[in-house]
Amino acid sequence: xxxxxxxxxTENVTYAIRDLAVKAGEYERAGHKIDYxxxxxxxxxxxxxxxxxxxxxxxxxxxGKNHYxxxxxxxxxxxxxxxxxxxxxxxxxxxxxIVTAGGSEAIDLALTALVDRGQKILLPMPGYSLYPAVVNKxxxxxxxxxxxxxxxxxxxxxxxxxxxxxxxxxxxxxNPNNPTGAVYSxxxxxxxxxxxxxxxxxxxxxxxxxxxxxxxAEHVPVASIxxxxxVVTLGGLSKNGWSLPGWRIGWMTFSNSGVxxxxxxxxxxxxxxxxxxxxxxQYAIKAALEGTQDHIPEMNGELQKRRDIFVxxxxxxxxxxxxxxxxxxxxxxxxxxxxxxxxAFVLDxxxxxxxxxxxxxxxxxxxxxxxxxVLLPQPEVLERTLVRLEDxxxxxxxxx
Ligand SMILES: Cc1ncc(COP(=O)(O)O)c(C=O)c1O
Numbered sequence: 001x002x003x004x005x006x007x008x009x010t011e012n013v014t015y016a017i018r019d020l021a022v023k024a025g026e027y028e029r030a031g032h033k034i035d036y037x038x039x040x041x042x043x044x045x046x047x048x049x050x051x052x053x054x055x056x057x058x059x060x061x062x063x064g065k066n067h068y069x070x071x072x073x074x075x076x077x078x079x080x081x082x083x084x085x086x087x088x089x090x091x092x093x094x095x096x097x098i099v100t101a102g103g104s105e106a107i108d109l110a111l112t113a114l115v116d117r118g119q120k121i122l123l124p125m126p127g128y129s130l131y132p133a134v135v136n137k138x139x140x141x142x143x144x145x146x147x148x149x150x151x152x153x154x155x156x157x158x159x160x161x162x163x164x165x166x167x168x169x170x171x172x173x174x175n176p177n178n179p180t181g182a183v184y185s186x187x188x189x190x191x192x193x194x195x196x197x198x199x200x201x202x203x204x205x206x207x208x209x210x211x212x213x214x215x216x217a218e219h220v221p222v223a224s225i226x227x228x229x230x231v232v233t234l235g236g237l238s239k240n241g242w243s244l245p246g247w248r249i250g251w252m253t254f255s256n257s258g259v260x261x262x263x264x265x266x267x268x269x270x271x272x273x274x275x276x277x278x279x280x281x282q283y284a285i286k287a288a289l290e291g292t293q294d295h296i297p298e299m300n301g302e303l304q305k306r307r308d309i310f311v312x313x314x315x316x317x318x319x320x321x322x323x324x325x326x327x328x329x330x331x332x333x334x335x336x337x338x339x340x341x342x343x344a345f346v347l348d349x350x351x352x353x354x355x356x357x358x359x360x361x362x363x364x365x366x367x368x369x370x371x372x373x374v375l376l377p378q379p380e381v382l383e384r385t386l387v388r389l390e391d392x393x394x395x396x397x398x399x400x
Contacts, residue, residue, distance in 0.1 A: 021356070024036065038356045042239065053284045068276050069277075073282055073285075080290055084289040089225075107130055107206070113263060145159050147182065168201060182325070205221070207222075212328055234250065248281075249284075303376070307331065307375050310375055314333050318336075345371065
């Protein structure tokens with residue numbers, strides 16, 4: 001029999017965050033203890049979900065709600081999602097909500113229903129790795145728009161305008177942003193909305209971190225200021241203080257659906273074809289959205305402390321600089337000394353310092369001088385990381 005080759009459409013599907021972890025596993029097997037600053041999973045760093053949310057899912061399972069559910073999501077969850085969105089100015093009918101297997105599946109379904117082979121999707125650069133992975137899988141073209149470090153990683157509006165073409169179907173906005181931690185200003189968002197309206201594009205806005213904010217930063221949902229522009233907003237239970245990434249519960253809400261009814265229906269058709277998102281966990285969505293939110297300020301306070309340790313610390317080390325993130329739980333430092341490339345740098349730090357980051361080009365960044373650090377680890381791990389980075393920079397680049 002001949003060798004079985006994979007479909008060509010898989011060629012450009014990469015997901016740097018997990019691909020590098022395979023390498024770290026080799027070091028673990030060789031007996032080294034690795035500090036993982038690569039994966040944004042709050043649950044593995046000791047952040048616990050609220051008990052009442054866990055109880056709601058356990059209760060559903062015990063009551064035998066272990067069956068398939070509505071492909072769009074159970075009604076009580078869709079009602080709660082639409083109501084919570086409404087409380088933040090996002091107009092959305094509960095029938096225009098789709099509950100998904102994580103925000104990841106929402107990204108996959110929303111893009112699959114939108115873009116044909118060869119068409120274009122604008123996405124932030126640097127940006128979350130799944131967006132280009134899915135666009136590439138669809139044999140469409142991901143087009144990165146710049147976000148500017150000197151401007152707190154805000155999107156470059158002129159660059160977006162330059163890159164729109166007649167076959168650009170949509171623009172992805174991620175606010176707060178992974179990997180930079182930027183929170184976008186309403187002015188910036190309004191300009192993006194204007195571009196989308198003028199060019200008949202859908203805005204896919206990934207707001208899975210909208211509750212994780214520092215220093216009093218304010219999050220403005222795109223859909224709350226989009227007037228008649230079609231917006232698909234992504235949310236979920238993985239982040240945002242619920243810290244339940246293993247449940248695989250996310251959702252998308254369609255706002256100003258009138259001009260995108262056919263698109264929304266196509267997304268719903270794809271959702272029906274995959275049956276449903278995990279059933280019993282959907283019974284916890286109402287509890288998550290309508291129960292106490294006391295855990296949020298607590299988590300944000302803890303994360304802000306960790307952000308300050310890491311970001312203030314790395315800014316004191318010669319050879320590194322870092323913009324202070326205002327939200328989410330990532331930082332995107334710059335390596336100021338010359339490195340062959342960012343992936344080689346990250347692998348070398350793994351080899352010499354046993355700490356794993358993700359290289360900036362893994363997020364589609366357009367220079368090779370950045371890496372992403374997760375801010376979730378305990379303070380002592382972050383302090384140890386800083387000592388190691390200082391050691392690395394001193395030995396290799398200051399000639400000691
Ligand atoms: C910006 C962003 N969107 C979506 C996701 C996917 O999350 P999930 O599928 O767990 O909801 C992540 C995960 O890290 C993310 O960072």
